[in-house]
Amino acid sequence: MDVxxxxxxxxxxxxxxxxxxxxxxxxxxxxxxxxxxxVTSHGQTKSVPPAHTAALLVDTDDPxxxxxxxxxxxxxxxxxxxxxxxxxxxxxxxxxxxxVPDLVWRKVIxxxxxxxxxxxxxxxxxxxxxxxxxxxxxxxxxxxxxxxSDVAVAxxxxxxxxxxxxxxxxxxxxxxxxxxxGTVSKSWSAPNLFTGGLVHLSTSTTMSDVSGDAExxxxxxxxxxxxxxxxxxxxxxxxxxxxxxxxxxxxxxxERDQQADxxxxxxxxxxxxxYSPEPFVVVITTTQPQAYHFQTYKKPGxxxxxxxxxxxxxxxxxxxxxxxxxxxxxxxxxSGLCGGGSQSTxxx
Numbered sequence: 001m002d003v004x005x006x007x008x009x010x011x012x013x014x015x016x017x018x019x020x021x022x023x024x025x026x027x028x029x030x031x032x033x034x035x036x037x038x039v040t041s042h043g044q045t046k047s048v049p050p051a052h053t054a055a056l057l058v059d060t061d062d063p064x065x066x067x068x069x070x071x072x073x074x075x076x077x078x079x080x081x082x083x084x085x086x087x088x089x090x091x092x093x094x095x096x097x098x099x100v101p102d103l104v105w106r107k108v109i110x111x112x113x114x115x116x117x118x119x120x121x122x123x124x125x126x127x128x129x130x131x132x133x134x135x136x137x138x139x140x141x142x143x144x145x146x147x148x149s150d151v152a153v154a155x156x157x158x159x160x161x162x163x164x165x166x167x168x169x170x171x172x173x174x175x176x177x178x179x180x181x182g183t184v185s186k187s188w189s190a191p192n193l194f195t196g197g198l199v200h201l202s203t204s205t206t207m208s209d210v211s212g213d214a215e216x217x218x219x220x221x222x223x224x225x226x227x228x229x230x231x232x233x234x235x236x237x238x239x240x241x242x243x244x245x246x247x248x249x250x251x252x253x254x255e256r257d258q259q260a261d262x263x264x265x266x267x268x269x270x271x272x273x274x275y276s277p278e279p280f281v282v283v284i285t286t287t288q289p290q291a292y293h294f295q296t297y298k299k300p301g302x303x304x305x306x307x308x309x310x311x312x313x314x315x316x317x318x319x320x321x322x323x324x325x326x327x328x329x330x331x332x333x334x335s336g337l338c339g340g341g342s343q344s345t346x347x348x
Contacts, residue, residue: 052087052088052114053085053086053087053088053114054085054086054087054088054111054113054114054115054116054117055083055084055085055086055116055117056068056083056084056085056086056091056109056111056116056117056118056119057081057082057083057084057116057117057118057119058076058081058082058083058084058093058095058118058119058120058121059076059078059081059082059118059119059120059121060076060077060078060095060120060121060123061078061120061121061122061123061124062078062097062121062123062124062127063075063076063077063078063097063098064076064095064096064097064098064105064121064123065095065096065098066082066093066094066095066121067093067094067095067096068084068086068091068092068093068094069091069092070092070094075098076095076121086109086111086117087111088111088112088113089110089111090108090109090110090111091108091109091110091111092106092107092108092109093105093106093107093108093109093119093121094106095121095123097123097127100127100130103123103126103127103130105121105122105123105126107119164333164347165333165347165348166214166337167214167217167334167337167338168212168214170212170330170331170333170334170337170348171212171213171214171219171330171334172212173326173327173330173348174210174212174219174327174330174331174334175210175211175212175219177323177326177327177330178207178210178221178316178327179207179208179209179210181207181318181323182206183204183205183206184204184205184206184279184317184318184319185202185203185204185319186202186203186204186205186253186275186279186317187200187201187202187275187276187277188200188201188202188273188274188275188276189201189273189274189276201228202228203225203226203227203228204225204226205223205224205225205226205317206223206224206226207221207222207223207316208221208222208223208224209221209222209237210222212334217241217242217243217334217338217339217340218239218240218241218242219239219240219242219331219334220237220238220239220240221237221238221240221316222235222236222237223235223236223237223238223316232296232297232298232299232304233296233297233300234294234295234296234297235294235295236292236293236294237292237293237294238290238291238292238293238314239290239291240284240286240290240314241286241288241290242331242334242335242338242340243335243338243339243340244286244287244288244290244340244341245284245285245286245287245331245332245335245340245341246285246286246287246340246341247284247285247341248282248283248284248285248328248329248331248332248335249282249283249285249328250280250281250282250283250321250324250325250328251280251281251283252278252279252280252281253275253278253279253280253281253317254273254275254278256281256283256315257273259283277319279317279318279319280317280318280319280320280321280324281315281316281317281318281324282315282316282318282324282327282328282331283313283314283315284313284314284315284316284331285312285313286312286313286314287341289310289311289312290310290311290312290313290314291308291309291310292308292309292310292311292314293306293307293308294306294307294308294309326348327348329347329348330348333347333348
């Protein structure tokens with residue numbers, strides 16, 4: 001009886017515990033499913049394939065600012081390469097000279113594996129060529145500027161030549177020529193009316209203190225005459241008013257003698273003079289008598305006579321016909337600029 005009751009009790013206990021075991025298993029499996037779901041959603045334990053990236057090493061032969069796919073990477077210098085981590089695929093490298101923004105190096109880099117990829121920025125040769133081009137351009141611009149300046153100067157010179165010398169130029173030429181001319185000697189022989197035969201005479205003239213005044217249109221000078229017949233000499237100081245000049249001519253001394261305002265017999269006597277060599281005279285005719293101051297000395301330092309006179313013309317003696325012609329032209333030219341009657345566009 002006891003044995004049967006014990007067996008029945010064990011059988012009932014076993015049957016009552018079986019549902020509990022199944023329940024616990026179901027709960028454990030559900031918890032594991034939840035945990036697996038949470039872990040998977042957060043990616044903490046899920047296996048991830050290796051990342052597809054590679055190292056990109058960039059070097060340069062000239063300092064430049066580097067950009068990778070449009071993103072600034074700083075200044076790259078020849079003394080230190082730059083290492084960048086990039087994903088697989090194509091990438092645009094760009095490096096520009098900061099001082100010359102238009103001078104840019106560009107290249108497309110393709111990364112296919114995790115192996116390191118290198119890129120060399122070649123800008124130095126381009127930079128040198130650019131600098132040489134700038135130098136050539138500046139030289140060309142300087143040459144063009146000089147050419148334009150030379151053309152402008154040439155135009156000014158042509159205009160100045162076309163316009164002709166100024167009054168001051170003409171007066172300075174006359175002033176310099178007469179002051180540096182030195183002594184002009186005049187020798188001649190003439191019949192001796194008292195004893196017969198020939199008499200030989202000579203004089204010399206020196207111009208000094210020649211001065212032109214463009215503001216007042218005047219030309220002043222002092223002439224000193226020496227006579228061979230004695231030790232005497234004379235001076236004549238004149239201020240010529242260029243506004244009153246009516247004519248300027250160059251002639252031989254013998255021609256000038258025949259125009260002298262003296263009696264006929266005296267003029268005939270002058271006609272018998274024979275000059276050796278014959279000087280030339282610039283004769284300046286004026287519309288108004290020109291005053292001059294004269295002094296005569298019997299011997300040096302002893303004044304014999306002094307006074308004021310006037311003459312309808314003035315004359316300057318030359319030994320060189322070419323210099324006489326040039327000075328005569330200059331005086332005529334200056335007179336024309338001053339409004340005198342001797343108008344002339346002929347330069348000297």
